[in-house]
Amino acid sequence: MKRIEVKKTSSKGIVMGRVFLVEEQDLSPAGNSVQEPEVEKEIQAYEQAVEDVIADLVPLAEGSDIFAGHLELAKDIALKEGVLGRIRNQNYNAQMALHETAEEFRMIFEMMDDEYMRERSADIQDIRNRLMRKLKGLNEGNFDEITEKVILLARDLAPSDTAKLNLDYILGFITELGGVTSHVSIMARGMGIPALVGVSGIMDEVKNGDFVIMDASQGVILVNPGQEEIQEYTKKAEEFRKFEKELEESSALPTVTKDGRKLEVCGNVGSLEDVKRAVQFQIDGIGLFRSEFLYMESDHFPTEEEQFEVYSQAAELLGDKELTIRTLDIGGDKGLDYFEFPKEENPFLGYRAIRIGLDQTSILKTQLRALLRAGASGHIRIMFPMIISVEEVLKALQILEESREELAKEGVPYGADLEVGVMIETPAAVMMAEELAERVDFFSIGTNDLTQYFLAVDRGNQKIAAMYNSYHPAVLRAIYQTIRAGHKFGKKVGMCGEFASDPKAVKLLLGMGLDEFSVSPGEAANVKYQIRNASADEAERLAKEVMKQPAVEDIMRLLEE
Amino acid sequence: MVSEKITVKNPSGLHLRPAGILSGIASKCASEVTLVKGDKRVNPKSVLVLMAAGIKCQDEITVECSGETEAEDLKTLINAIAGGLGELDGEGK
Numbered sequence: 273m274k275r276i277e278v279k280k281t282s283s284k285g286i287v288m289g290r291v292f293l294v295e296e297q298d299l300s301p302a303g304n305s306v307q308e309p310e311v312e313k314e315i316q317a318y319e320q321a322v323e324d325v326i327a328d329l330v331p332l333a334e335g336s337d338i339f340a341g342h343l344e345l346a347k348d349i350a351l352k353e354g355v356l357g358r359i360r361n362q363n364y365n366a367q368m369a370l371h372e373t374a375e376e377f378r379m380i381f382e383m384m385d386d387e388y389m390r391e392r393s394a395d396i397q398d399i400r401n402r403l404m405r406k407l408k409g410l411n412e413g414n415f416d417e418i419t420e421k422v423i424l425l426a427r428d429l430a431p432s433d434t435a436k437l438n439l440d441y442i443l444g445f446i447t448e449l450g451g452v453t454s455h456v457s458i459m460a461r462g463m464g465i466p467a468l469v470g471v472s473g474i475m476d477e478v479k480n481g482d483f484v485i486m487d488a489s490q491g492v493i494l495v496n497p498g499q500e501e502i503q504e505y506t507k508k509a510e511e512f513r514k515f516e517k518e519l520e521e522s523s524a525l526p527t528v529t530k531d532g533r534k535l536e537v538c539g540n541v542g543s544l545e546d547v548k549r550a551v552q553f554q555i556d557g558i559g560l561f562r563s564e565f566l567y568m569e570s571d572h573f574p575t576e577e578e579q580f581e582v583y584s585q586a587a588e589l590l591g592d593k594e595l596t597i598r599t600l601d602i603g604g605d606k607g608l609d610y611f612e613f614p615k616e617e618n619p620f621l622g623y624r625a626i627r628i629g630l631d632q633t634s635i636l637k638t639q640l641r642a643l644l645r646a647g648a649s650g651h652i653r654i655m656f657p658m659i660i661s662v663e664e665v666l667k668a669l670q671i672l673e674e675s676r677e678e679l680a681k682e683g684v685p686y687g688a689d690l691e692v693g694v695m696i697e698t699p700a701a702v703m704m705a706e707e708l709a710e711r712v713d714f715f716s717i718g719t720n721d722l723t724q725y726f727l728a729v730d731r732g733n734q735k736i737a738a739m740y741n742s743y744h745p746a747v748l749r750a751i752y753q754t755i756r757a758g759h760k761f762g763k764k765v766g767m768c769g770e771f772a773s774d775p776k777a778v779k780l781l782l783g784m785g786l787d788e789f790s791v792s793p794g795e796a797a798n799v800k801y802q803i804r805n806a807s808a809d810e811a812e813r814l815a816k817e818v819m820k821q822p823a824v825e826d827i828m829r830l831l832e833e
Numbered sequence: 834m835v836s837e838k839i840t841v842k843n844p845s846g847l848h849l850r851p852a853g854i855l856s857g858i859a860s861k862c863a864s865e866v867t868l869v870k871g872d873k874r875v876n877p878k879s880v881l882v883l884m885a886a887g888i889k890c891q892d893e894i895t896v897e898c899s900g901e902t903e904a905e906d907l908k909t910l911i912n913a914i915a916g917g918l919g920e921l922d923g924e925g926k
Contacts, residue, residue: 337850340850340853341849341850341853343853344849344852344853344856344857344880345880345881347880348856348879348880348881349860349878349879350876350879350881350882351879351881353879377881377885380885381884381885384885384887385887386846386887386889388845388848389848389884389887392848392849392884395849396881
């Protein structure tokens with residue numbers, strides 16, 4: 273038995289079956305030139321190839337617009353003239369002439385500014401390959417030999433290949449080339465078929481007809497496994513299916529623990545497009561809408577009107593669910609083309625986020641006016657980033673008040689009672705959490721920056737990457753202290769860092785009293801599942817125990833128990 | 834030579850399907866046919882060339898025919914384009 277580990281998995285699931293190896297065809301042109309007496313022979317060969325391809329396509333074209341289009345391309349006189357011209361005038365053989373002519377057309381289409389037309393270059397490639405197969409005397413690939421359920425193994429799969437497949441017979445895909453965003457990955461995810469792509473060397477390891485177990489959840493391929501492994505993975509496959517089913521069922525249910533504590537699982541998003549995708553998942557709202565993209569995708573500071581449009585549309589997509597929008601968090605590692613940031617020794621300790629907004633108040637005010645206006649109908653919450661002091665909060669609230677007064681004077685509708693919160697991501701904010709809680713409506717803990725600032729560990733520095741650890745007792749205590757400070761003043765505390773979706777952290781955070789988990793929308797179902805299967809009481813005891821531990825090691829031992 | 838101007842109404846312009854139909858009709862014309870869009874002059878008997886011209890919805894194009902059957906060929910082509918090349922239900926005829 274051979275065991276192959278795969279790093280990237282592109283569509284999850286566990287299956288086992290015989291391998292069907294997609295036969296490889298060399299479709300590159302055999303590149304010799306031809307002499308005068310052979311020219312007529314090459315022309316005849318090409319004309320015969322065209323005739324054969326047309327004969328193949330005519331029955332297919334009846335039921336399919338795609339193949340009807342391909343039929344037109346096969347008949348095309350410009351393609352034919354190009355090929356015949358090259359044979360006659362440049363002494364190319366038919367294969368070279370076809371290759372060059374098709375390539376010329378493909379380039380023209382690939383450079384067009386219309387996406388539809390650019391995609392047509394794949395059609396030209398398809399016709400070129402059909403003609404080339406005829407010239408080389410190759411068949412249409414061996415896809416029609418698939419007559420039972422198989423795991424398909426190929427060097428790579430093109431759209432025209434997958435179009436030929438009867439997907440009912442495909443248990444899984446394994447390809448040597450390709451990435452998680454390649455055509456086959458996207459199709460496999462859409463169809464719920466397990467896929468492992470970019471598995472280098474796999475073609476040398478596995479033969480046609482081998483029995484294979486593929487675990488696309490863990491990224492493992494077992495070639496010709498023993499009875500024991502087959503039993504083990506049959507069980508695993510069953511468990512996986514059960515888990516997937518439970519996940520799906522629970523995602524539509526409310527976020528409540530076994531002992532009845534109600535929580536919220538929200539999504540983190542970075543654009544209006546993200547919001548559109550996020551609402552497809554079962555989320556309780558948006559816990560973090562990074563407004564930076566509006567500024568980064570523009571070539572000027574977005575106007576109040578431009579921002580209002582985006583915020584209103586996002587709020588409308590969410591209905592009465594909350595939409596927490598963080599005001600511009602720029603600087604640090606994020607710049608703008610149209611705004612020059614001073615060169616800084618320590619950009620993460622520099623001129624960024626709310627510091628810019630409070631320094632150049634017109635930038636902040638434009639955004640706040642847009643948010644207030646969008647809040648007239650949508651459930652918008654405003655969140656200020658990188659706060660270190662009460663003074664900053666008071667100043668930001670004052671600018672917000674000025675914006676309200678202006679809108680009222682202008683007779684423009686706005687939301688009068690939007691909730692206003694702050695990000696807790698600096699040690700100063702943690703130390704001042706009670707004073708801050710008195711003055712705002714909610715907290716959101718940003719664990720990525722909080723960990724970096726608390727531990728004085730640059731999260732981008734590979735050399736000290738191992739030291740960057742949110743399970744450090746200092747970070748966990750900071751989180752706990754923040755949650756307690758918020759609750760003391762009856763304010764909701766959420767978390768929008770990656771830590772909130774860490775499988776080991778969910779129960780701990782629940783036990784600390786976190787009210788809202790804001791995670792990447794794809795993770796929401798997982799987090800919800802964990803919360804629904806946990807007891808808040810039990811989690812609380814766990815959290816208390818964790819808080820007593822002096823070192824990461826001890827904490828991890830408790831969490832893994 | 835005879836010619837006539839017409840506006841393309843196909844929602845996605847002359848993409849593969851309507852271009853295929855137009856080139857099929859053009860191929861049956863005995864006269865020499867040229868399609869003019871801006872400074873581009875293309876032979877509509879080739880679907881590839883026709884698509885490469887990137888003719889979009891609402892583009893105004895000129896159809897030119899030259900040869901013994903030019904008058905009827907022009908009429909056939911103009912009617913086909915106005916008829917939507919299989920995409921619109923005879924709208925704009």
